[in-house]
Amino acid sequence: xxxxxxxxxxxxxxxxxxxxxxxxxxxxxxxxxxxxxxxxxxxxxxxxxxxxxxxxxxxxxxxxxxxxxxxxxxxxxxxxxxxxxxxxxxxxxxxxxxxxxxxxxxxxxxxxxxxxxxxxxxxxxxxxxxxxxxxxxxxxxxxxxxxxxxxxxxxxxxxxxxxxxxxxxxxxxxxxxxxxxxxxxxxxxxxxxxxxxxxxxxxxxxxxxxxxxxxxxxxxxxxxxxxxxxxxxxxxxxxxxxxxxxxxxxxxxxxxxxxxxxxxxxxxxxxxxxxxxxxxxxxxxxxx
Amino acid sequence: xxxxxxxxxxxxxxxxxxxxxxxxxxxxxxxxxxxxxxxxxxxxxxxxxxxxxxxxxxxxxxxxxxxxxxxxxxxxxxxxxxxxxxxxxxxxxxxxxxxxxxxxxxxxxxxxxxxxxxxxxxxxxxxxxxxxxxxxxxxxxxxxxxxxxxxxxxxxxxxxxxxxxxxxxxxxxxxxxxxxxxxxxxxxxxxxxxxxxxxxxxxxxxxxxxxxxxxxxxxxxxxxxxxxxxxxxxxxxxxxxxxxxxxxxxxxxxxxxxxxxxxxxxxxxxxxxxxxxxxxxxxxxxxxxxxxxx
Numbered sequence: 206x207x208x209x210x211x212x213x214x215x216x217x218x219x220x221x222x223x224x225x226x227x228x229x230x231x232x233x234x235x236x237x238x239x240x241x242x243x244x245x246x247x248x249x250x251x252x253x254x255x256x257x258x259x260x261x262x263x264x265x266x267x268x269x270x271x272x273x274x275x276x277x278x279x280x281x282x283x284x285x286x287x288x289x290x291x292x293x294x295x296x297x298x299x300x301x302x303x304x305x306x307x308x309x310x311x312x313x314x315x316x317x318x319x320x321x322x323x324x325x326x327x328x329x330x331x332x333x334x335x336x337x338x339x340x341x342x343x344x345x346x347x348x349x350x351x352x353x354x355x356x357x358x359x360x361x362x363x364x365x366x367x368x369x370x371x372x373x374x375x376x377x378x379x380x381x382x383x384x385x386x387x388x389x390x391x392x393x394x395x396x397x398x399x400x401x402x403x404x405x406x407x408x409x410x411x412x413x414x415x416x417x418x419x420x421x422x423x424x425x426x427x428x429x430x431x432x433x434x435x436x437x438x439x440x441x442x443x444x445x446x447x448x449x450x451x452x453x454x455x456x457x458x459x460x461x462x463x464x465x466x467x468x469x470x471x472x473x474x475x476x477x478x479x480x481x482x483x484x485x486x487x488x489x490x491x492x493x
Numbered sequence: 494x495x496x497x498x499x500x501x502x503x504x505x506x507x508x509x510x511x512x513x514x515x516x517x518x519x520x521x522x523x524x525x526x527x528x529x530x531x532x533x534x535x536x537x538x539x540x541x542x543x544x545x546x547x548x549x550x551x552x553x554x555x556x557x558x559x560x561x562x563x564x565x566x567x568x569x570x571x572x573x574x575x576x577x578x579x580x581x582x583x584x585x586x587x588x589x590x591x592x593x594x595x596x597x598x599x600x601x602x603x604x605x606x607x608x609x610x611x612x613x614x615x616x617x618x619x620x621x622x623x624x625x626x627x628x629x630x631x632x633x634x635x636x637x638x639x640x641x642x643x644x645x646x647x648x649x650x651x652x653x654x655x656x657x658x659x660x661x662x663x664x665x666x667x668x669x670x671x672x673x674x675x676x677x678x679x680x681x682x683x684x685x686x687x688x689x690x691x692x693x694x695x696x697x698x699x700x701x702x703x704x705x706x707x708x709x710x711x712x713x714x715x716x717x718x719x720x721x722x723x724x725x726x727x728x729x730x731x732x733x734x735x736x737x738x739x740x741x742x743x744x745x746x747x748x749x750x751x752x753x754x755x756x757x758x759x760x761x762x763x764x765x766x767x768x769x770x771x772x773x774x775x776x777x778x779x780x781x782x783x784x785x786x787x
Contacts, residue, residue, distance in 0.1 A: 238589035242582075246657055247611065250623035253633050257626050296532045303529040307522045315530070317773050321537055323712075324765035324772075326719025328739035329758040332746050333540040336547065343539055368536055400521070429616025431722030436743055449618040453726060456622065461631060468619045475614045479607065 254472070257465045269466040278448040279470070285359055285447070286427035289366035290374075294420040297374025298412070304375075305382045319376070322369045327432025334365050335437045357439035362447060365433040370423030377419035381412055414489025418482055425478040429471060541762070547751070548759035559756035564733045568741035568757065574649070575724075575737060576717040579656040583713050587664020588706070592698075594665075595672035606669075612661045620658045621726025624651050647729030652737065655723035660716040667709035671702045671779075704779045708772070715768040719761060 219227070232240075258266065269275065303309075304316050322330065338345040338355040345355050355361045385408075393403045431449040438445045440454075448467055455464035548556055559565055590609060594602060612620065626632050628645040638645060645651045679701065683693040699706070721739040728735040730744060738757050745754035 233593070235589040235593040238586060239593050242586040242589075243608070246586075246654070246661060247608070249633075250620070250627050250654075250658070253627035254619075254623045256633075296529070299525060300529045300533065303522075303526050307526055309526050315533065317769055318533070318537060318541075320769055320772065321541060321765065324715050324719075324768040325541070326721060326739045326742075326761045326765070328719075328721040328742045329544060329761045329765075330540070332742055332754055332758050333543045333547075335746070336751075337540050337543050343543065344535060364536070368540070371536060425614060429619070431616065431618045431725070432739065432743075436746060449616050449722065452618050452622055456625060456726060461626065461629075464622055465626065468616075468622045471616050471619050475616065475619075479614050483607075 254465060254468060257461065258469045261462050261466065265462070266466055266469075269463055270470055274442055274446075274451065275448075275467060275470075277443045278446050278451045278467070281359060281362070281445060282428055282448040285363045286366055286370075286424050289363045289427050290370050290420045290424035293367055293370050293374045293423050294416055297371055297419060297423075298378055298416055300371075301375045301378040301382055305379060319372050322372050327369065327430065328436065330368055331365060331433035331436030334361065334368060334433065338364060338437070356437055357445070359438075359445045361437040362434050362445050365437045366427035366430060369430055369433060370427045373422040373426060374416070374419035377422065378412060378415045381415040385411060414485055417485045418489065421478060421482045421485060425475055425482075428474060428478075544755065544758050544762045547755040555752050556756045556759065559753050562753065564736065565741060565753065565757060567733045568736050568738045569760070571649075571652075571736060572718050572738040575653055575656045576714055578653055579660060579717045580710060580714050583657060583661055583717075584664050584706075584710055586661065587666075587668060587709055587713075590665040591668035591672055591702075595669045596677060609665055610662050612658055617655075617659055617720065617722030618726055621655050621723040624654050624658070624723075624727050628654075646727055647731070648735060651727035652724050652735060655727045656717050656720055659720050659723050660713045663712040663716065664706065664709035667705045667712070668702050671705035672698075675701050704775055708775045708779075711768060711771055711775070715764065718764055 261269075300319065304312065304319075335356045337343050338361055339357070340346065340349045340354065342356065348355060353360070355364060389407055390403055393407045398406070429449060431453070434447055435450050435453070438447065438450070440446050440450055448471055452464045452467045452471070455461075455467065594605065625646055628634050628638060628651060630639065630646070632646075634645075645654075679697050680693050683697045684690075688696070719739055720737075721743070724737055725740055725743070728737070728740060730736055730740050732741075732744065736744065738761055742754050742757045742761070745751075745757065
C-alpha cells in the first residue's frame, strides 16, 4: 500500500516539497489513521511539554532541576529503583531458571502468576503492599520486632518497585534460557568443571545480555512508577518522596514550570534508558 | 554377545546417570525451587492473597454493603466507560498501524516502531502532565477551550485521553509479529480470486490474526481499567464525578476506609485474575506463543 503511492506517475521536474505533498495526499488510509492518531494522542501532548520546557529558560530550568528537593527525589527514585531492579535481577534469574529447568507441583500456575504485576492495577498493588508490610501486617510484623519498618519508608517503596519490575527480568531471561543448549553445560561438567564454575563461565555469559536488558527494563519501569509507590510511601520530602510524586505535588500547587522540569528530567532519562536497552540488545545479538 | 553380558554392563534399573549427577547434590534443585517460591511468596503471593482476605474475611457482607455506595458505583461506571471507549479506539489504531507497518520495509520503520512503543517508556505521571499542559487552563488549547466552555482537564475527556495514551501500543505490538509470520500469500490469493480489500481484511486477515488481536485487546483492557498514575494527574479526583475505580481505591485508603478500599481492590484483582487466565488460554491457542515483556 505504501508502494502504491510511489507508482503513480509524477512529472520528473517535481520539487521535493511537491513529492512530499503528493505522497501525503495519496497516503493509504491505514497510514492516515496511524499518523493522525499518533499526532493527536502522542505528538501534540509531547510537543506541549517540550514547548513549555523550552519557555522556562535554561538558567531557571537548571535551578529547578537541581533544587535540593528535586535532587533528593532523584536520589530516592534512582537509587531505590536500581537496587530493586538488581535484586529482581538476581531472583528473577533464579525464578526463570527454576521454571525452565525443574519440574515441580503447581509449576504452570507459578509460571502464569509471574505476569500478575502486569495485570494487577498498580493502586491495588500499593494498597495490599502497604497493608502486608505495615507494622502489624502479615509480613511487616515479622520485621517489626527488629525495629525494621517497611511500609511508609524507602524500603516499602523498594518493595513496590520490586513487585512491578519482576516480570521484566523473568520474561526476558526465560526465553533465552529455554533456547540454551544443555550440551555446552554437559561438556563443562564432563571436563571436570564444578557447579559454580559451570554457572559463572558457561551459563552466565550468554545469559548476561538478557539479564541486563531485563534489569534495565525493570529499572525504567520502576523509575516512572506512581500508583503503587504513592500508596506505600509516606511521601515525606527528603525521606521517601520520589520524583513522579513530586511532579504530582507541583501540579497540585499549580506550579506548572516546576512539574515540567522534573517531568523533562524523567522523560530524558526514559529516552536514555531506551537507547541503553537497544544497545544492550544489539550487543547481545553477538551470541546468535 | 549374550544378553547376560549386556545386562551385567548396565546398572540393574533406575534412571540413566546424568552428567554431573555425582556433584549436583539432589538437594540443590529443591533448595533453588524453595528460595524462588519463598521470594515470590513475599513479593507476589502473600500480597495477592491479602487482597481477597481483607475484602472477604468478615464474609461477603461488607463487600455487598459497599456495592450500594453511590461513589463506588459511580467509580465502576467510570472505569467501564473509559475502557469502553479507549479499547475500541486503540484497537482500530493498532490494527491500522500493524497493517501499515508489518511486512513492509522502508527507511525509518524501526524509528516509527520505537515511537509507537514510546507510551510504555514514558512515566504515566509525565503522560498526565503532558495532557494538562496541552488542554489545561494555561495550556496550548486552554484559552480556546475556556472561551467555548469545554472542560477537558479535571473531567472525563482528559481521563480518557490519559487512558488511551498509556494503553496505546498493545494491539499493534501483538498483531505486527503475527501478521509478519502469516505472510502475504493468503491475501494475494483472495485478491486474485476477486475479493475486494474489505472482504479480504474481514475474511482472511482477521481470522488469521484473531488470537494475537484478542491478546492485544485483553492487555489494552487490563491497562485501561487499571491505570492510576496518568488518570490521577488529569482527573482532579472528585468523588462521584471524576473518580475511576483505581482512584477510588487510593482515596478510600487515604480516608481510612480500608474496607471500601478493599471492596474496590478485589474487583480490580478479579479483573487481573481473569486477564491472566484468558492470557494463558490464548498463549496455548497460539501454540507456544511465548510470554513476552510488556
